[in-house]
Amino acid sequence: MKTFSSTSLASVLASVAIPLLPIAFVVLPSCSSDDRGFVPDQGPVFVSDAGDAGDAAPDSAGESSCAGTRCSRDLHQVIDGCDGHVVETCAAGEGCGKSGTCVPACGAAADARGSLGCEFLALPPDSTNGGTGGSCFAAFIGNTWDEPVNLALEYDNQAQDISGSTYVPVLEADKITYQPLNGPLPPGKVAIVFLSQAAIAGPVVDPANSKFIKCPSGTKAVLAMDPIQHGTALTKSFRLKSDRPVSAYTIWPYGGALSYVSSATMLYPTFSLGTNYVLMDAWLQSNVGMPGVQIVADVDQTQVKLTPLVDLPGGNGVSPARAGETSTYMLNKGQTLQFLSPREVNGSALVADHPVAVYGGSECMNIPIAGAGACDAAQQQLPALQQWGREYVGVRYRSRLGEAASDSESVPWRVVAAVDGTVLSYDPAPPLGAPTLLNHGETATFWSAKPFTIRSQDDAHPIYMSAYMTGGGTIITQMGDPEFVNVVPSGQYLDKYVFFADVNYAETSLTFIRQKSQGRFSDVELDCAGTLTGWQPVGKDEQFEYTRVDLSRGATPVQVSNGKSCFVGPHEAHSEGPFTITVWGWDYYVSYAYPAGLGSRPLNTVDYPVK
DSSP: OOOOOOOOSHHHHTTSOOOOOOOOSOOOOOOOSSSSOOOTTOOOBOSOSGGGSOOOOTTOTTOSOOOSEEEOTTSSEEEETTTOOEEEEOOTTEEEOTTSSEEEHHHHHHHHTSSOEEEEEEOOOSOOGGGOTTOOEEEEEEOOSSSOBOEEEEETTEEEOOTTTEEEEEEOSSSEEEEEOOSSBOTTOEEEEEEEOOSSOOOOSOGGGOOOOOOOTTOOOSBSSOOSOOSSEEEOOEEEEEEEEEEEEEEESTTGGGTTOOEEEEOOBGGGOEEEEEOOOSSOOOSSOOEEEEEEESSSSEEEEEEOSSOBOOBTTBOOBOTTSOEEEEEOTTOEEEEEOSSOOTTOEEEEEEEEEEEEEEEEEOSSTTTOOSOEEEEEEOOOGGGOBSEEEEOOOOOTTOGGGTTOOOEEEEEEESSTTEEOEEESOOOTTOOSEEOTTOEEEEEESSOEEEEOSSTTSOEEEEEEEOOGGGSTTOBOOOEEEEOOOGGGOEEEEEEEEOTTOSEEEEEEEEEOBTTBOOOEEETTTEEOOOOEEOSSSSSEEEEEEEEEETTEEEEOTTSOEEOSEEEEEEEEEEEEEEEEEEEBTEEEEEESOOOOOOOOOOOOOOO
């Protein structure tokens, strides 16, 4: 349990006004008949189905025929594949679909295979450290569509009234305010839905030192309770719904800088859920928390089979799952199978007969196990196996040691293989301790301060990679704390992102990585900074570059080189080429991170069977 103290940032944050921009984490990716699925300057091209086959060589994009039609980037028009003239403008409530015709908007989003969608499954991480169980759990919903969006919510398959619990955040001259959303969410706005908050704090040894976080004063959560049962259990989940495509992520606790245990995750829309996963948790067991996984059924009568690599203890009506044996569980719509385990489940196999959402996490993890000073909760929604790629770029957050030591803060990276004989190569060179060969289900952890690219030999050997922040006790300033975030494979990079940086953290920094396409690097534009500069090569093969942009330092805006300034809140970034963004926020012994968006295209055809 943490015993640190901090002061609220509200007085500082409230002094700066943030204009609200069109919000969502991503505008949908370009797809083509090449095997990366990305074509600069184009939307999806409907010539062949090969566009989802996997990652391609960096310069292969754009070599296919222009025949056929494609979608505009905003999915509102069908465009000729050769000369770019508008074939059809979609009517209200419609978007451009994979058939090259206008279809219902939610179907268009599903066809584009990005992270916009119309249904999402959500639940808080399984954590009660320091009395935080039942703390404020919130979802951010962004509307980048050009029409108002109606929002709805279910909990335990029961419709919930969100009319009194949905707000538009506004940073005014003297304070952060939460304006009630009356009616649909307008285009270009972000809504915060306060999903749950227990009436009283969870159990804690010292009630005077509870880190329980309530939702902001004057707001009301949908549920006045802790929405999940803790520990190994069958528990419940939320279903967020909209009638137009939106983007979504959750954060727990909201306002969590004062809880010291916060974690955030981008939510995958239900159309991108899979039936075959390699389970991943966040980190090793600490003295106050175990790693775990949460598995949520999208439909009734979903059979889930697990072959864990370690024993998963049973409890609360859940039968144990024995290492090396296949255990079967039946879940109904929205029901969640939740395991905590003293040993990590990484590399364990999951096969379901209907799509499921899978989250990996930890009650409260220390990184490193010794000397970190304090722990943080963790939760990331995991990609299905077919969304794994063969190529990733590792670039950590801006160093917490200062500019003079920008290359000296070493952090952990984890890689998991799905197939025997996965050969790994690195550019510029393997970091110390990095593996060069992994077999089916093997996980490797290594540390690196400097950027690198990791590749397997081909699409038939996909890998998963995650990035971490270390504990505040490892940093002289005691800023930041353990966090766990998915690294986006290059095959899932997009060309536009709109995202929201939480206003409750003193430090917020963006990590940008861009990929060469058609023989060149395209400019990346960030709304508050203009054309980004300061790009540095990743390795020697000249295929990737990175740069970092601070949105806040010491809870104050950051001046950029062209006289503009950046601060927390809503932002948009776009390019003519593929790139990715990871959002990092941290404060005194606390942090969060999430990818600003990603594609959800299938990049491989590998199966990871249960026994």
